[in-house]
Amino acid sequence: MTTQPAGPDGLDYLSFVDYAVARTTRELPSVDPTAMRLVLTLHRVTSSLVYDLESAVHRPHGWSWPGFRVLFVLWLAGPLESKRVAELSGMSRAAVSALVNTLVRDELVSRHQAEHDRRAVQLDLTEAGHKAITGAFQAHNEREQAWTGALSKPEQTILIGLLEKLMHGSDDAEPKKRF
Template sequence: MPAEPAADSLDYLSFVDYAVERTSRELPEVDPVAMRLVLTLHRATSALVYDLESSVHRPRGLSWPGFRVLFVLWLAGPLEGKRVAELSGMSRAAVSALVKTLERDGTISRRQGERDRRVVSFELTDAGREAILGAYTAHNEREQAWASTLTRPERTILIGLLEKLATGSVSAEAKRRS
C-alpha cells in the first residue's frame, strides 16, 4: 500500500483524493463516487466564485452577493425583496442586509408598495445599471476563460448533467432555497 501523503503536502484539489481515500477506509459504507462528485463540484464552484470575485467584482467595489443582486435586478427587476432572494439563491435576511449597502452605494433604490406599504421593491439606479453592465462584461470574459478548458460538446454535456443534478435534487427531497 503506497504511503499516504502528508497533510501539509496537500492542496485544495489534491485534498479530494486524500479525503475520499481516508473516508472510505474509516467508513466503508460511504459511497466514494458520490463523495468525490460533491467534493469536486463544491471545490470547482468555490474556485470559480473566488476567481470571479477577486478578479472582477472586488476591483469594482462589489461583493459576489452584491453582484448577484444587481444581476437579478438588471435582468428581472424591479422586484420585491423575497423575489430577489429567490432568484439570486440567497436568503431573505442576506438580501435585506445587502440592499442597505447597495442603496447606500447608490446602485439600487427601494420603493414601498402603493397598496401595501409593507411590501418593498428594489430597482437599479442609473449608477447600478452602469455598474452591472461593466461588471458583467468582465465577468463574462472570465466565464469564457473557464469554459475554454472544455470543448463545445463537453460544455453542452456538462450543462446537461448539472441541470439534471439540480432538478434531480427536487426528487431526492434535498433542501433548497425558495
C-alpha cells in the same frame, strides 16, 4: 482520480479531495466514494470559480459576490420586491435586506414601498446601477469564458445537461433546496 499524496502535509485545496475520499472510505467502507468525490470536487471547483470572479471582477467594482448577485437579478428581472430578489438570487431575505442598504448607499439600487402592499419593499436598479452592472458583466463573462475554455463546446453542453439533471433530479434533496 490523481495520485494520492503520502500524507496531509503534501496536500493542496484540490488534491485534498483524493486524500479525503481515500481516508473516509478506509474508515467508513459503506461510504459511496464516487458520490463523495463528485460533491467535493463540484464544491471546490465552484468555490474556486466564485473566488476568482469575486476577486478579479466584483471586488474591483466595490461589490461582494452576493452584491453582484443582487445587481444581476435586478438588472435582468427587476424591479422586484426584495423577497423575490432573495428567492432569485438564492439568498435569505435578511441577507438581501442588509446588502441592499449598501447598494442604496452606493446609489446603485433604489428602494421604495410597493404600491400593492405597504409592508413590501420594491427594489430597482438606478441608472448608475444599470451602467455599473452592464459594464462589469463584460469582465465577468470574460472570466466565465476563461474558466469554460478548458472544455470544448460539446463538453460544455454535456456538463450543463448533467448539472441541470443533478439540480432537478433528486427527490430526496427537494426539501433542502433554496429555491
